Amino acid sequence: MQNERLERIRDEWLEEASIREMQEKMEKGDVTAEELTVMYLSRISEYGRNVNAVLEVNPDALQIARQLDYERQVKGARSPLHGIPVLLKDNMDTGDKMHTSCGSLALADHYAAEDAFLVKKLREAGAVILGKTNMTEWANFMSDKMTNGYSSRGGQVKSPYGQFDCGGSSSGAAVAVAANLAAASVGTETTGSIIEPAVQNSLVGIKPTVGAISRAGVIPLSVTQDIPGPLARDVESALLMFREMVGEDPADPVTSLSDVWEGRDWEACLDPDALNGARIGVARNIFENEADSRIQDLFDRKLDVLKACGAEIIDDIDLGVMENDLGYxxxxxxxxxxxxxxxxxxxxxxxxxxxxxxxxxxxxxxxxxxxxxxxxxxxxxxxxxxxxxxxYLEALERNRHLSSEVALERAFREHDISALVFPQSHGLSFGAAAGYPGVAVPAGKTEEGEPFGIAFYGRAFAEPLLIGFACAFEQREKGRVKPPNE
Known part of the structure; x- marks a missing residue:
């Protein structure tokens, strides 16, 4: 960078800064939104090609940031996202100078007519839309041979941690945040595409209840399972993104259910004691034949952390269904x-x-x-x-019944548990098919340096509870791992 002051701030402070810390620095006048945007753009220019996570940069980002700085001076900040540079997965419409292609060359020249509803919400909150991220083409529904993170438009997303799977299909959205190319990002999940890249990149990922955030203006895969959600380096940053995207959209009628949170004090979710007295279930048969002994041993150590936080672990729950029973x-x-x-x-x-x-x-x-x-x-x-x-109709009824009633609801009811917890990306198919939420949180790394994470899953609209559990675990474990020096 030519600006030595910004280069110093970028290298000494920005790298793992939270959204809250960025907001505090802007309020003090130590840095501006325009300067944050400049620093992230410089980071993308110097390091972005190593991971191939950012597909396109918003040409108006600096001007938007400057306008938001002026607004802060005149009127004050709109929300905790005011002036914060964030990235969007390339399946989200933006009515600006960026394309929306779902990673496909067939749509490489496609400009959306208007912002997706969630993008409007982020702009209204004052976020700076920094750019679009690479992704597994057509949300990993193009070929059963395609690698996670590959698209014909953008090429292969690469893990910043080494020769490891970057996760799919929100791979670029996750890798970009893990590699500190933006403060946070928004991905989408149909079956695991937020949770998996989150755990593979030492991030917090919130896979919301279907109905929490509008899907209008997002290139779809499934009308019953798709849901956007945030990826961030810490629980609070993910929560700040999540709460600004929640809301009813007439174009996506199921979002009217999000009224259950009207008046919710989201800050109260950040409770370091949230796990104290909580009953957390473990369904080992779901992953014991798939996860190797290293992963299972590491997971058992994380269960000890949950116990140290005051949780009661209800082990060896039988969900009565395997993930493969749900099908495609x-x-x-x-x-x-x-x-x-x-x-x-x-x-x-x-x-x-x-x-x-x-x-x-x-x-x-x-x-x-x-x-x-x-x-x-x-x-x-x-x-x-x-x-x-x-x-189709029989599969839809079967999947909803097996995932919700047979697996999750019965486990919650019969074992009186508040959530299930799984290692890495195991167990996520149940919440995906049922439309229920999950929250992934970093939990260290393997001996080989691959990020490791756990994910909590709960009933519909249990996000406040799950975010609290993730916060409590994060505060004790501090499991976020920075990528090795490039």
Whole structure:
């Protein structure tokens, strides 16, 4: 950097700063939103290519930050996000000078007509939308051979921790925050795409209840399971992002359920004693045959941390269902219907109007787009797109019943537990299929240096409880691991 003062602040303070700390520094006049944006842009320019996480930078970011600095001086801050630079996964509409492509070359020239509802909420809160992040193309629903974090538009996202899986499909959103290219980011989850990249990158990830945050303006995969959520380096920063995105949107009717939180004191969730007296369940049979002994031993040590926080561990709960019992039939049918609905409403300038158009575009540009094939796109396109098939309707009913009633609700009720806890990305399929929340929190690393995390899962709209558990664990464990020096 040419500015030695900013270079010093960036290298000595910004690296692991929380949103709260950034806000305090701006309030004191020690740094401005424009300077934060400059520092993150310099970080992206110097280090971003090493991880390939940022797909596109907002050309208006500096001007937006300057305007927000002026507004702070004249009117004061809008919220704790005022002037905070954040990144968005590349499946979220922005009505600005950035594209929205879902990582696909077929949509590389697509400009959305307006902001997604959650993006409007972030802008209203004063956040600086810094750019778009790379992701697993079509939210990892293009090919069953595709690696996590790969897209034909952006290439391969790389873990900042070494030769480890970066997680999918919000891989770029997670890696960018882990590598300190932004204060926080927003990803989306259908089945694990917030939780998995969070634990793989030593981050806090909140996978909300379906209905907590609007999906309107987000390129979809599933109408029943999709949900956006924040990724951050600490629990409080994730909470500050989350609470600003929550709210009812008429374009996504299920969000009316978020009224359950009206008047909620979100700051009260940050309770270091939240685990004291809590009954936390462990369903070992879900992961004992998949996780190696190193992971299981590490997880057992983290259970001891939960006990030290005052939690009572209810071990060896049988959920009565395995993750593989849920299958992908629901997603296979919903994908075509959801994507066709999104593409059909894009501006007329976009020539890609249907899933069939995407497949045809890829077929015409195989060298650039079909490194891993597109068998899942093709399989989904063979469905009717009307969601009338018996196979779909039966799978939908089965998955919701098995994940909610048979697995989660029965466990919560019969064992009188407040949450389940799993290591890494195990167990996440149940909350995904049921539409229930989960919160991932860093818990150190393996001997090889791979980030390790745990995730709490609860009933619908139990986010305040789960965030409290994550906060209490974070305060005692301090498990966030910085990437090694590049």
């Amino acid at each position: 039939d629901v997603l296979m049918h919903e994908f075509k219907a959801a994507v066709n609905a999104y593409l059909g409403k894009t501006p007329a300038s976009n020539p890609i109007r249907t899933l069939s158009d995407v497949i045809e575009f890829n077929s015409q540009h195989p060298e650039e787009t079909l490194k891993f094939g597109q068998n899942m796109l093709e399989q989904s396109d063979r469905t009717s797109g009307t969601l009338t098939e018996r196979a």
